[in-house]
Amino acid sequence: MISQLKIDKRELLLEAATKLFVERGLHATPTSAISKEAGVSAGILFHYFKTKDDLIDELYVSIKKEYTSSILNDIDRIKSDLGKLRLIWSNSWNWAIDNNLKFKFLLQVDNTNCSERVKSHPEIIAKFEKFKNFIQEYVDKELVKNIDTYFLMGSMFALITSMVTYLTLFPKKRNDQAFIEQAWEQFYNYLKP
Amino acid sequence: MISQLKIDKRELLLEAATKLFVERGLHATPTSAISKEAGVSAGILFHYFKTKDDLIDELYVSIKKEYTSSILNDIDRIKSDLGKLRLIWSNSWNWAIDNNLKFKFLLQVDNTNCSERVKSHPEIIAKFEKFKNFIQEYVDKELVKNIDTYFLMGSMFALITSMVTYLTLFPKKRNDQAFIEQAWEQFYNYLKP
DNA sequence: TTTTTAATTGACTAATCACTCAACAAAAGT
DNA sequence: ACTTTTGTTGAGTGATTAGTCAATTAAAAA
Numbered sequence: 001m002i003s004q005l006k007i008d009k010r011e012l013l014l015e016a017a018t019k020l021f022v023e024r025g026l027h028a029t030p031t032s033a034i035s036k037e038a039g040v041s042a043g044i045l046f047h048y049f050k051t052k053d054d055l056i057d058e059l060y061v062s063i064k065k066e067y068t069s070s071i072l073n074d075i076d077r078i079k080s081d082l083g084k085l086r087l088i089w090s091n092s093w094n095w096a097i098d099n100n101l102k103f104k105f106l107l108q109v110d111n112t113n114c115s116e117r118v119k120s121h122p123e124i125i126a127k128f129e130k131f132k133n134f135i136q137e138y139v140d141k142e143l144v145k146n147i148d149t150y151f152l153m154g155s156m157f158a159l160i161t162s163m164v165t166y167l168t169l170f171p172k173k174r175n176d177q178a179f180i181e182q183a184w185e186q187f188y189n190y191l192k193p
Numbered sequence: 194m195i196s197q198l199k200i201d202k203r204e205l206l207l208e209a210a211t212k213l214f215v216e217r218g219l220h221a222t223p224t225s226a227i228s229k230e231a232g233v234s235a236g237i238l239f240h241y242f243k244t245k246d247d248l249i250d251e252l253y254v255s256i257k258k259e260y261t262s263s264i265l266n267d268i269d270r271i272k273s274d275l276g277k278l279r280l281i282w283s284n285s286w287n288w289a290i291d292n293n294l295k296f297k298f299l300l301q302v303d304n305t306n307c308s309e310r311v312k313s314h315p316e317i318i319a320k321f322e323k324f325k326n327f328i329q330e331y332v333d334k335e336l337v338k339n340i341d342t343y344f345l346m347g348s349m350f351a352l353i354t355s356m357v358t359y360l361t362l363f364p365k366k367r368n369d370q371a372f373i374e375q376a377w378e379q380f381y382n383y384l385k386p
Numbered sequence: 387t388t389t390t391t392a393a394t395t396g397a398c399t400a401a402t403c404a405c406t407c408a409a410c411a412a413a414a415g416t
Numbered sequence: 417a418c419t420t421t422t423g424t425t426g427a428g429t430g431a432t433t434a435g436t437c438a439a440t441t442a443a444a445a446a
Contacts, residue, residue, distance in 0.1 A: 009393085025305055027220030030433060041395045046435060111304045112218055147375055150362070154355040155379070162351035166344050173341075182340050186348070190383040202423085223403060234425045239405060389446070395439085403432070412423070 010048050012038040014059055022104045026056060026112070060109050060118045063102045068127040070095040081143055082188075088134075089160065089187055090180075096164040097174065103164065145193045152191070159187055203241050205231040207252055215297045219249060219305065253302050253311045256295045261320040263288040274336055275381075282353065282380055283373075289357040290367065296357065338386045345384070352380055 016037035020029045031052050035042045049055035071091050078084050096103040109118060135152055138144040144152065163183060166173070173179045209230035213222045224245050228235045242248035264284050271277045289296040302311060328345055331337040337345065356376060359366070366372045 025220055027218055031435080032433080043396065043436080044394055047393070052434065107304055111300055145375070145379065147372075147379070148359075148363075148366075151355075151359050151376070154359050155352055158351035158355035159348055159383075162344075162347040166341075166347050169343070170341075179340075182338070183344070186338065186340070186383050189385075190352075190379050192382075224405080225403080236406080236426065237424055240423070245404065387446100389444100391442105391444070393440100393442070395437105395441090397437095397439105399434105399436075401433080401435105404430100406429075407427095408425105410423105410425075412421105414419100414421070416417100416419075 009038070009040055009044060012040065013045055013048060013055070014062070017055060017059055018063070018101050018105050021056075021059075022101050022108065026108065031055075056109070057118045057121075059105065061121050061124065063106055064124050065127070066099075066102070067095055067106065068124075068131070071131075081138065081141060085138065085143070085188075085191075086184060089184065092160045093163045093167065096160070097167055100164075100168060107161070142193055144191045155190070156187075159190065202231070202233055202237060205233065206238055206241060206248070207255070210248060210252055211256075211294050211298050214249075214252075215294050215301065219301065224248075249302070250311045250314075252298070254314050254317065256299055257317055258320070259292075259295070260288060260299065261317075261324070264324075274331065274334060278331065278336070278381070278384075279377060282377065285353045286356045286360065289353070290360055293357075293361060300354070335386055337384045348383070349380075352383065 013034060017029070017034045020033055020037055023029075024033075031045050032042050034055075035045050045055070049058065071088055073087075073091050075084055075087055078087050132149055132153060135144065135149050135156075139146055139149065139152075206227060210222070210227045213226055213230055216222075217226075224238050225235050227248075228238050238248070242251065264281055266280075266284050268277055268280060271280050325342055325346065328337065328342050328349075332339050332342065332345075
């Protein structure tokens, strides 16, 4: 086996970190707690990650990539532009609910001033630009109101996040088709010209 | 004078704490940094606040009260229901922009699991209920879509927060009446039945 | 098998933190 | 004026933290 154990311990540490960071907050979580939760020795964390901040950075970037990728899942299976927009919408909150810890970790870092360096990671900027162009296309096609793209993206993300918070609090609603339909209607009413 | 200095130092500490908590994060800010920023000795902080957590709690509650109060400013000067809703909307983001540090502090605490005890403060629960009834009234009057009030409140607050983030990033837009009008239109399109 | 390389441990260190306390200063009360 | 209460200081304390390192084990290469 080609260092299977190595990959395992790294993953164990990242998973443990996600859980504890969300439960206790970034700075309130000692590295010793992370290694304990992962069931490994305290020192090994610094073998895989140079510093605690490096661990946070790597965790953020990997989760963000996972999230942004999931948003475009199955997008080619849909023909209509509006259908695609709806799929992006539902992909977003579905991933966030199915990966609630990871999503909460993203929110926590995004709401923190202390890690600006993470957010300016090139791969993340690239994904952001890609998504921005996507929205711009909808504006050009007059499927979405002609207003500053940054404003649109910000409010879209805000609405999706509040949807996630609500569905996490009331999980039954996730299978309530009438509710989902109404929520989508509201979302698109917000966007349409 | 009736202990004017006492009040002053308390206020100085709270202001310094707000600034540093937003800049560095709750747990990354030592109490020593707070007292230094406030220009007082390290020990005095624990004369006014039993513990650091107590300081955070008090700060949160006082800011939250200030914010929720500002939301209903001048509400009686407006006659129409829709006008009142619009005033609530604009009051919300105006306060948040004018008191950006305080607003960011609220967001930071709200996005943290470590201080559940703060959010369940009776005065805050009361304000929340009051606002909830307010929304319910609009639903009953059929000015707002008939969908779960918690869902409505969550998304309203999300939209307002994204408005604040945007206007903080692009301050000029705040005086752009056409933009504000469009933003309001979108907001109400989201809510209307 | 032997050698080399990589993974893993946990005791250790230097720094930092929340909080205390004895001493002093200023106000208020008498 | 004197006493009591309240405000204020900053050095000190014990606990906790991120990160190190010499030693041990396991895997890979020779």
